[in-house]
Amino acid sequence: MAGPKFEVPKMSEYTDVPKIKEGAMAHVKSFPAAEASQTSLGFPWKLTDDWHDRAINRMGELLVKYRGLRVFMDACVHCGACTDKCHYFLGTADPKNMPVARQDLMRKVYRRYFTLPGKLVPWLVGAEDLTKETLDDWYSYYHQCSECRRCSVYCPYGIDTAEITMAGREILNTVGMGQKYTSEIIAKVFKIGNNLGLPGPALEDTLLGLEEDIEADTGVAVKMPLNVKGAEILLVTPSADFFSEPHVESLIGYAKVFHAAGASWTLSSYASEAGNFGLFNGNYETMRKVAMRIRDAALELGVKRIIVGECGHAWRIAYAFWNTLTGIGYGGNDPFSIELQKQLDPRFKQPSHICEYTWDLIQRGVLKFDKSLNDDRVITFHDSCNVARGSRMGDEPGGQFTIPRNIIRAVANNFYDMAPETIGEATFCCGGGAGILTDDLIEVRVKGALPRMNAYNAVAQEKGVNFMALICAICKAQFTKVVPYYGFDMSQIGGVHQLVSTAIKLEQD
């Protein structure tokens, strides 16, 4: 697949702030969405004749609907704290990838149409008319933001760049400038139920095959139940877990954990996707429609608990938005939410993360491990952005950082963290989040991975680290694709539950 040629950045001991290269990434243009998928999402698929007014109207609606957006448009004082915090800027040196500059692509239009000084004296306040060139710039640079929110951590006003990118993409969709990758994926979820477009019979066949594999490996009949009514736990996981390497290793890990705990659990072919690209597009209705499949499956199957597999943005949505989107978790008050609340077991967090579940079992001594089985691995952990900066796990602040690491330490002997300014809430994005994980953006992906690659390379050199554990399907797919550009083998990437799977002791039946 002859992609565009570009220079792979050179790794260094620390990630230096690059000398800016004006327009370095202006050529990047993700493939446009086509008629079929855009129609399914309810958007036009080519630039509408009234694009100018349509875009301004939609911006006006979003400014009212999302008050935060208006605050973010107004509050920036251009202090520059965010400029060197974005992995895409650090990897590409394009000044429009500085978060403030990327935001200003929208802010200048906002000022012109929605502020008094911008209407009266635009030249004095950096206000500009919306032009087709501006929209093209939005399309280019709002697809060079992974909505990871690292810049927001350092912003003294807490401006959430992701919200601006999401609004930008929503407006682009409204005028017929959708992105092929996210548009097609959402259309597949609407039609088939998951990002991959994996139909029920194929899922069933895949799970049966995995059961055979596990039994051949371990001699234990670990099951992967599908659509079992009356099961206690519904596991919702990214569909990549059914399809890809190394994702599937974590799926096997979850199944072994459930088996060892003697749990009654099921997957659902209707809710066969934890991911929700409605977040990436910034479209509330899409996000809700995708999330509703999970509530419908939970009601249909009559489960008592909902557990989410290793998927970064899915966990943010589950943790932060499911309650008001779908009534899973406290907060929903429509009849279905009330019914669901009666059905779900109040003794457990609803929803729970698979890491919370596994860590609880480990603490209670339910799971047994032979840690030496992971001795060929020297492990580090990459905090995925949506888990790190958009959610929590367990009962302690920072549980989303400690629980996955605690699991790794419980199942393996060799663990080292990467540099503190690159993990935890300061974590660097993998470079493929929020709709960037597509071949047409491979240059953005490879360059955006630079800060993480520098940090990984440092522990690889100093500590002999040879495995990066993760809890996100996008991160797994992104890293397996881009680490070879930096000289690492793709087998160095894998899931936390892949490590659990390697070390867990299963009793013979």
Place this chain on the structure above:
Amino acid sequence: MPMIEAAGKSFEVDEEGYLINLSDWDEGIAAYLANEEKVELTPNHWEVINFLREYYSEYQIAPAIRVLTKAISKKLGADKGSNKYLYKLFPYGPAKQACKIAGLPKPTGCI
């Protein structure tokens, strides 16, 4: 979308060179697509391509990597039933590159 004239046929592909109408596919087109990908087709490549096509016609999706490696190990021997071997045959990834040559849609998602 671009129209291609090759292998005595005229067919449409998408921006990334995937066949638009799956029914256009034949071995000549596969050879053309493989050439575009700089992949030299051997009998082992054909085992993969044929399995992908059989699986797709049954399930309307490409097989999961595990399903593919297992099928290949049954056909070509256990030493060839690995993700690594498949990457040797199709360096850009068995899922995406092999599907393209087999005339199937590109698998997308968090993969």
